[in-house]
Amino acid sequence: MATANLNISVxxxxxxxxxxxxxxxxxxxxHFKVCxxxxxxxxxxxxxxxDKRDLDRWIDSEKTGDADNSREAILSRL
Incomplete structure (x- = not known):
């Protein structure tokens, strides 16, 4: 039997x-336009x-109630 390799890069x-x-x-x-x-x-x-990174930050802020959880913010609270 023959075998084949499929190399896909995304x-x-x-x-x-x-x-x-x-x-x-x-x-x-x-809904996206509104919220x-x-x-x-x-x-x-x-x-x-x-920008995907901006969208990720927005989603994270919605989950955490706008808490700033950046490395700098965490260190400043210590």
Whole structure:
């Protein structure tokens, strides 16, 4: 029997359009517009993109009640 190797490389996107960002956050696009306070980056003209890292910070702040849990903030509380 013949064998085959499949080599697939997937590059994760950091910048997303509005529909992709809404999907990433698990929201419908209409709900994303209302509840997400992350500002998209204007990459020229009408090209707006959401940074995955900004979305992650927003989601984390919603989970923790806006507590600043950065390394610097934790150290300053010690």
């Amino acid at each position: 590059t994760e996107k950091r910048m997303m359009n509005e529909a992709e960002a809404a999907s990433y956050c698990g929201l419908l696009a209409k 997400c306070n992350v500002q998209p980056l204007n990459l020229g003209g009408k090209v707006l993109r959401y």
